[in-house]
Amino acid sequence: MRRLFVLISLLMLYAAPAFAGINIVATLPWIGSAAKEIGKDKINVTVLIKPGQDAHAIEAKPSMILAARKADIIMYDGLDLEIGYLPLIIESSKNPKLIPGRPGNFDCSQFIAALDKPTTVDRSMGDVHPLGNPHYHFSTSRVLRVAEGITRLLADADRGNAGYYEANYKAFAERLHEKEKQWRAVPLQGKKFIAYHKYFEYLSAEYGFRIIGYIEPKPGIPPSAGHIEGLIETMKKEKPDAILVTPAYGMKEAESLSAKTGVKIIALPHDVGSMSGTDDLISFWNKVITSLK
Amino acid sequence: MKSIISLSGMFILVLMLSSATSFAADVDDRLNRLDDSVKKQEQTIEQQQATINDLKADLERQKGQGSTQLPAPGPQTTKASGLFGGSALTNPNISVVLDMFEYGSNLKNDELANQGIAGFTTEGLEQQKGFNLRAAEVFIFAPVDPYFNFYTNIPFTEEGAELEEAYVVTTALPEGFQGKGGKFKSNFSRLNAQHPHAWDFWDIALPHRAFLGGEGMGGEKGVQLTWLPAMSFYTQIGAEVLQGENPLLFGPDAKEGPHAYTLFVKSSVDTSDYSTFYFGPSAVFGKTKTQSVIPDAEVVGKSALYGLEAVWKWKPASREALTIQSEYLVLVQRGDSTDLATAAADSLLRKQDGFYVQAIYRKNRWGIGVRYDVLALLYDTFEQGGVQQGTGGKPHRETVSLEYNPSEFSQMRLQYNHDRTDMTTRRTNNEVILQFEFSIGAHAAHAF
Numbered sequence: 001m002r003r004l005f006v007l008i009s010l011l012m013l014y015a016a017p018a019f020a021g022i023n024i025v026a027t028l029p030w031i032g033s034a035a036k037e038i039g040k041d042k043i044n045v046t047v048l049i050k051p052g053q054d055a056h057a058i059e060a061k062p063s064m065i066l067a068a069r070k071a072d073i074i075m076y077d078g079l080d081l082e083i084g085y086l087p088l089i090i091e092s093s094k095n096p097k098l099i100p101g102r103p104g105n106f107d108c109s110q111f112i113a114a115l116d117k118p119t120t121v122d123r124s125m126g127d128v129h130p131l132g133n134p135h136y137h138f139s140t141s142r143v144l145r146v147a148e149g150i151t152r153l154l155a156d157a158d159r160g161n162a163g164y165y166e167a168n169y170k171a172f173a174e175r176l177h178e179k180e181k182q183w184r185a186v187p188l189q190g191k192k193f194i195a196y197h198k199y200f201e202y203l204s205a206e207y208g209f210r211i212i213g214y215i216e217p218k219p220g221i222p223p224s225a226g227h228i229e230g231l232i233e234t235m236k237k238e239k240p241d242a243i244l245v246t247p248a249y250g251m252k253e254a255e256s257l258s259a260k261t262g263v264k265i266i267a268l269p270h271d272v273g274s275m276s277g278t279d280d281l282i283s284f285w286n287k288v289i290t291s292l293k
Numbered sequence: 294m295k296s297i298i299s300l301s302g303m304f305i306l307v308l309m310l311s312s313a314t315s316f317a318a319d320v321d322d323r324l325n326r327l328d329d330s331v332k333k334q335e336q337t338i339e340q341q342q343a344t345i346n347d348l349k350a351d352l353e354r355q356k357g358q359g360s361t362q363l364p365a366p367g368p369q370t371t372k373a374s375g376l377f378g379g380s381a382l383t384n385p386n387i388s389v390v391l392d393m394f395e396y397g398s399n400l401k402n403d404e405l406a407n408q409g410i411a412g413f414t415t416e417g418l419e420q421q422k423g424f425n426l427r428a429a430e431v432f433i434f435a436p437v438d439p440y441f442n443f444y445t446n447i448p449f450t451e452e453g454a455e456l457e458e459a460y461v462v463t464t465a466l467p468e469g470f471q472g473k474g475g476k477f478k479s480n481f482s483r484l485n486a487q488h489p490h491a492w493d494f495w496d497i498a499l500p501h502r503a504f505l506g507g508e509g510m511g512g513e514k515g516v517q518l519t520w521l522p523a524m525s526f527y528t529q530i531g532a533e534v535l536q537g538e539n540p541l542l543f544g545p546d547a548k549e550g551p552h553a554y555t556l557f558v559k560s561s562v563d564t565s566d567y568s569t570f571y572f573g574p575s576a577v578f579g580k581t582k583t584q585s586v587i588p589d590a591e592v593v594g595k596s597a598l599y600g601l602e603a604v605w606k607w608k609p610a611s612r613e614a615l616t617i618q619s620e621y622l623v624l625v626q627r628g629d630s631t632d633l634a635t636a637a638a639d640s641l642l643r644k645q646d647g648f649y650v651q652a653i654y655r656k657n658r659w660g661i662g663v664r665y666d667v668l669a670l671l672y673d674t675f676e677q678g679g680v681q682q683g684t685g686g687k688p689h690r691e692t693v694s695l696e697y698n699p700s701e702f703s704q705m706r707l708q709y710n711h712d713r714t715d716m717t718t719r720r721t722n723n724e725v726i727l728q729f730e731f732s733i734g735a736h737a738a739h740a741f
Contacts, residue, residue, distance in 0.1 A: 050566050050567075053611060054610075054611030054612075056611065057611040057612060057701075057739075058611075058739065059608070059739040059740065059741050060738065060739060060740060060741055061561075061563070061569050061741050062527035062559075062561030062569065062571060062741060063526075063527060063561065063562075063563045063569065065521070065527060066521070066523075066524075066526070066527040066561075069469055069521050069523055070523045080736075083736045084701075084736055084737075084738065084739045085738065085739045087738060088738040088739070088740060091442060091462060091464065092521075093521070094466065094469045094470060094471040094519070094520075094521050095469070096464060096465040096466070096467065099439065099464050099465070100436075101439065123700075123702060123733070126700075127700075127701075220700070221700065222657070222658070248610070248611065249611070
């Protein structure tokens with residue numbers, strides 16, 4: 001047994017491969033995509049959460065801890081979205097660059113004004129985020145601010161390439177402005193939708209449509225029969241244009257609601273890469289906005 | 294604008310009227326000067342108006358562009374975002390976990406209290422039939438400064454409060470090193486470091502109960518050093534120096550000063566995007582002085598407990614997971630046993646093992662679990678004075694459980710144990726447990 005122990009211990013030790021460029025760990029796919037727009041080939045990006053996964057229920061897997069161990073910068077959504085696993089990842093990574101207060105600890109929400117900030121919070125309201133709705137990646141203007149913050153972060157960390165990062169930011173902003181002219185032409189003003197989760201609040205604020213009801217009675221709490229009945233009543237009165245749902249979250253409930261009310265379902269990606277043709281931020285927003293027509 | 298012009302007109306009129314009463318020679322000159330000054334005023338007004346119009350036009354253009362204008366530099370908001378979340382500022386994070394259960398068994402309370410495992414432990418079962426309160430566990434944690442994080446765990450039971458854990462973890466050591474010091478749960482094996490409320494079943498696995506006690510090794514005072522090298526797959530290596538107060542494996546009086554040492558390696562690879570394998574060996578060595586192994590006798594000597602852990606978790610969706618977990622423990626204990634009544638001493642040699650395997654499948658709010666535990670699987674040496682003592686067979690247990698989790702903060706569990714560990718009377722302990730767990734306060738971490 002003692003010999004086996006030593007043998008297994010030795011087997012686990014072998015040389016570490018070398019990395020070039022700034023190592024960035026991003027919790028969510030959209031953050032990784034934003035970093036990639038600015039850093040391109042000068043950075044290595046590891047995204048912890050797979051596009052198909054739901055950011056609310058993630059465990060600190062050892063592979064995530066290892067990625068953080070090798071990182072120069074960890075970028076996260078903030079507003080307590082990652083509170084369940086990020087503190088553990090940062091502490092277990094044993095990487096002093098990532099502790100709060102250091103430049104390597106990059107909270108993307110520091111650049112944005114959050115919506116839905118509740119004045120009083122307790123958990124009887126479900127999994128409410130006291131700092132506001134954390135799904136601000138549906139807001140192009142907010143993500144652009146984050147991208148600008150990333151530009152400054154990278155320019156500080158790698159001064160030799162500061163001009164390169166700034167040029168990438170400008171190119172990204174210009175591409176986004178061009179696309180936004182098309183998106184602004186999509187008639188979404190005054191449309192009414194039902195949604196499963198509070199994902200689309202930022203989009204509704206920017207494009208002037210309304211979310212008149214939620215399939216989830218409270219964030220993270222699955223619906224009861226009584227709640228669904230009430231929702232059907234609302235839908236009969238208000239006649240919403242569609243039910244908005246993401247493939248990872250609540251598809252079954254949305255389908256049954258659609259069958260009962262005849263209101264169509266619009267499936268939207270919840271993050272970059274979670275549906276086909278949404279491989280970067282701009283194609284993700286494009287898919288979301290054009291799907292809402 | 295018009296009012297300004299008409300005001301200046303009135304002003305001129307008043308001046309002209311007043312000037313009529315002054316010297317006639319001055320009139321022309323004065324009128325000319327007034328004329329000039331009014332013209333200058335009008336020019337200024339026109340310039341200001343142009344500036345206003347320009348600004349208005351700018352504003353209109355910006356409105357037309359909507360959100361496409363380039364963001365102004367600098368953070369929009371200044372937000373506190375600490376390690377454990379932004380809502381707590383300088384106060385420590387506090388959470389409380391209530392763990393209670395209803396217990397049923399075919400055995401009587403006094404029989405449960407004497408339900409040790411012959412050849413392993415004389416410690417009986419603590420629970421009583423009916424309602425039991427395991428603990429209301431209070432967790433308090435916060436960063437101390439940029440160099441340490443501080444954690445405490447104080448379970449309040451009906452007997453009082455107990456300081457189960459109080460330790461600091463370093464955050465600023467370089468090269469993947471981390472220190473821990475204080476009173477903490479050892480990282481020897483997998484179950485040992487978990488708190489009772491985080492176990493996948495109501496009770497700890499049989500090998501841990503047989504070699505370490507009903508709650509594992511428990512909090513031990515000491516220090517730990519771990520290292521996570523930047524390799525291509527996750528491997529953490531660690532060592533601990535502990536006081537060695539666990540009453541079953543070591544005993545506080547076994548030696549003055551620290552007398553327990555651990556070594557462990559934990560490794561992990563992702564077997565796919567949605568599945569992870571985690572495994573590693575660990576060992577704990579130390580001096581032993583305990584009366585909890587053989588009835589009415591004291592064991593003094595040296596112990597070594599070796600462990601091998603393996604976990605495979607498949608998580609295809611956010612609310613669906615299958616976890617298969619297994620551990621194997623081997624104890625080697627050498628020393629003397631002294632009868633407390635007669636003071637007769639015998640040499641003692643124990644080489645015994647224990648194994649469990651469990652599977653939990655959780656989907657949405659529901660979970661089902663199965664577990665099999667067995668002792669003396671491959672090794673069953675228990676020699677006193679060089680003579681093997683019959684322990685009567687392989688103690689074993691089968692378990693099934695059903696969980697209902699309304700949210701991640703509340704859990705209910707119904708568990709049945711078919712406990713065949715009593716090899717002396719060979720009576721089965723059929724246990725039925727209905728357990729409730731609730732947690733409030735700071736968000737607990739989702740450990741793998």
